[in-house]
Structure formats: C-alpha cells, structure tokens
Amino acid sequence: MNPVNVAIVGGGWAGCAAAVAAAQGGARVTLFEITHTLGGRARRLDIAHPDSEPLWLDNGQHILIGAYTATLAFMRNVGVDPHEALLATPLSLRFADGLGLAVPPWAARWPAPLDALAAMLGARGWRSAERIALLRVSLRWRARGFACGPADTVASVCAGLPPRVMDELIEPLCVSALNLPAAQASGAVFLRVLRDALFGQGAPGFAPSALLLPRHDLSALGPDPAAHWLRERGHTVHLGRRIERIDADDGGWRLSGEGQAERFDCVVWATHASAAAHALSDIAPTWASATAALGHTAITTVYALGPRHQPLAAPMLALRSGPAQFVFDRGQLRAADAGVLAFVLSHSGGEREDLQAATLEQAREQLGLVGLIPLRTITERRATFACTPGLVRPSGAVAPGLWAAGDFVDGPYPATIEGAVRSGQAAGRGAALGR
Numbered sequence: 001m002n003p004v005n006v007a008i009v010g011g012g013w014a015g016c017a018a019a020v021a022a023a024q025g026g027a028r029v030t031l032f033e034i035t036h037t038l039g040g041r042a043r044r045l046d047i048a049h050p051d052s053e054p055l056w057l058d059n060g061q062h063i064l065i066g067a068y069t070a071t072l073a074f075m076r077n078v079g080v081d082p083h084e085a086l087l088a089t090p091l092s093l094r095f096a097d098g099l100g101l102a103v104p105p106w107a108a109r110w111p112a113p114l115d116a117l118a119a120m121l122g123a124r125g126w127r128s129a130e131r132i133a134l135l136r137v138s139l140r141w142r143a144r145g146f147a148c149g150p151a152d153t154v155a156s157v158c159a160g161l162p163p164r165v166m167d168e169l170i171e172p173l174c175v176s177a178l179n180l181p182a183a184q185a186s187g188a189v190f191l192r193v194l195r196d197a198l199f200g201q202g203a204p205g206f207a208p209s210a211l212l213l214p215r216h217d218l219s220a221l222g223p224d225p226a227a228h229w230l231r232e233r234g235h236t237v238h239l240g241r242r243i244e245r246i247d248a249d250d251g252g253w254r255l256s257g258e259g260q261a262e263r264f265d266c267v268v269w270a271t272h273a274s275a276a277a278h279a280l281s282d283i284a285p286t287w288a289s290a291t292a293a294l295g296h297t298a299i300t301t302v303y304a305l306g307p308r309h310q311p312l313a314a315p316m317l318a319l320r321s322g323p324a325q326f327v328f329d330r331g332q333l334r335a336a337d338a339g340v341l342a343f344v345l346s347h348s349g350g351e352r353e354d355l356q357a358a359t360l361e362q363a364r365e366q367l368g369l370v371g372l373i374p375l376r377t378i379t380e381r382r383a384t385f386a387c388t389p390g391l392v393r394p395s396g397a398v399a400p401g402l403w404a405a406g407d408f409v410d411g412p413y414p415a416t417i418e419g420a421v422r423s424g425q426a427a428g429r430g431a432a433l434g435r
Contacts, residue, residue, distance in 0.1 A: 012040020015270030017424030025432025066206030384415030
C-alpha cells in the first residue's frame, strides 16, 4: 500500500509541525514555503549592525513557558535540545527597581503550584492585603476548575483584585499572552493559560511556569531543524515556492503555482488566516468567511543597541506606563548580541517612528539608558487574532482531505507558538490517515 501523499502549504511553526507529524504518521510529505526563511510570524531576520557585523535577530521577540509541552516535544523530535536552546528562568515579572512578582530562588525547585504561591506571597512592594487578595482569587479560580462564562473578560474574572495586582501582574500577563488589555480579552482563554502555567504539568525538566528565553533565532529553534529532519528522511521541502491555487482532483487535491501543478491525496493549509481565507474561499465558503471575519492585533518590537558593558539586571524585565511592556537583554542570551535590547509592545497602535521614539524615552526614564541607537523597529500588523470573549474560531477540518493549521484554528490556546504547533500536529496526524 502506497503512503498517503501529503502537501503542507506554509512553513511557519504550524506548517513545520504538521509536516513532521504527517511524516511520523507514515505519509510522504512535501512542504511549500513562499519565502526563503522558515518560521512564519516567528522567524529569523538579518538586521544591520552599526559595526557591519552580521546580526541574526527575529521578526519579533518571543518567549516560551515550561507548560508549552507540544512545542518543546516538537523541538526534541527534530533534534533541538530545549535545555541548550532556551534559557530557563523561574517566573519573574520584576521591574528595574526590583519590585514586582517573582518565584524566589529558594522556591524555584518546588513543584507547581507551590512555586507560584511562593511568588504571590513574596511579591516585592506589595502590601499583605494585595498578596492575600491574589492568593484568594487564584484559589477561587482553581476551585471552579479555571472555568468561566463565555462572555467573561479577563477583567471580570479578576474582579476583587487590587489595582496594584491588576497593573503589575494581570495586565502584563494578559497583554503578553492574548495581545489585548484585560477589559477586552477572553477570560476563558486567559484562565486556561494560567491553569497550565501555574497549576499544570511542565515539559520534562521544566517547571510549567518557567520562562524560556531563546538563545538562538526563532527559525533555528524548530523550523530549520524540522526541514533538515524531513529531508534526511526523503521528504521534500520547497523554499521560495508560491502555491497560487488549490482544486479538487478525483478524491484528492491539485496544487498549482508558478507554472507547475501537482496532485496530493491530502493537504494541510498552514498560512496566516487572511491568506487561508482567500485561498480556500471557493472550496469552503462558510469556513473561509468565518476565518476572514477574525479580528487581528499588532505587536511591535523595538531593537536598540546600548552599552555592551552595561547589562540589565536580568535577561527580561517588566516596564511600567509606556508603550513597551517588557525589555529583553539579548546579550545575556547570546554573546553575539551583546548590547542589543528588544522592547516588546503588545497590542501596539500608531506609527512606527512614534512608537520607537516613545520606547527610547521610556528606556531613559525607567532604565536610565541614554543614547540608545535604534537598530530596527518591526511591527507585525496581524501578529495575533483578537482573542475576545465568546470568539468562535474556525475548525481545523476544512473539507475531506483538507486541513487548516495555524494559531487561529480552534483550540485552547491564544495566538502563540504553542497554539500553532498543537494545531499543526493535529492537522498532520489527520492528513497522514488520509482523512
């Protein structure tokens, strides 16, 4: 019996995870990526350095957490050691002045949720009443199974928390995970992320709440090794290859583009949402309409160069009252990036030049950094779907033998690498079965 012939259209994290899962399921896989760099919205970029040195950064600064079990397993499957590729630090949302919440060193090895409880009770700068209020609400979430009504926002499920806790913990967590402020974001999805991160099981060797900061560029963390893994096993990876059309073909699908056409038994369409809606509108108009209706929010990353000999107090710090919520000291992650800072502006809006100027001013006021040299400011306008209460996301099953994969596909997670990998793996396993 011949193996199922599967095409994957799109070489982001979802597409690469789908390709590996389909291959592991016994399918013969062909992966198509329109660009020459794998990774999609979490990929490597070549950014000019003032000293003309090569500087491989990313199209946006990302972090993972220990609860991202599918992503970390995918990395291991394609030969990446997460313990080498990622700097694992205990959960910390500390500011430059040392205030804020963090798992204390003496509790870093405690099992979940004791480590998170220690962080809550030891939050610096918080009054006892604020710590106790957070602990009380957290236990209420757990008693209710981290469930809430579909119309609840993050703000409504956090009712009863003091303003300091909302400002220094909930809002930063919410905007970084769901890319929306608490008053607009889905309470159900937020509680699912908290459940897994604070009270769930981490991947082997990691606490679920651990912050995992990439030591390498994002393409090197998974997509590039996945392509190498596929080619080693006789599968095909096409870079710089555009697929312009998909048509039903005698129980399978014909993909056409750049004057070439090829038939496949099954297809996983793993592009971003708007491209998927456009490409599949004739085949599945209802699915495409629901996908096209998704709202999107932007993320901006400001890369700047500071003094190489003046590292920040930690590889990652939270920021107050400004366009950026977090800053990352890339030099503490990789020696070649010494002096490079990445400022992350979730749910960003406005002109790029204005955001960059405001961020550099924020760095001066809160970090005492003067004379930062801007390297590049990158705005992903459609970085994430708008994860609002009651949102109905499109299914991964589009038509017989046709699957969709991406972080926007129906699932428990918001628009994260973990959500993309999970959807890709589900689609790849289904395609390998020929369904």
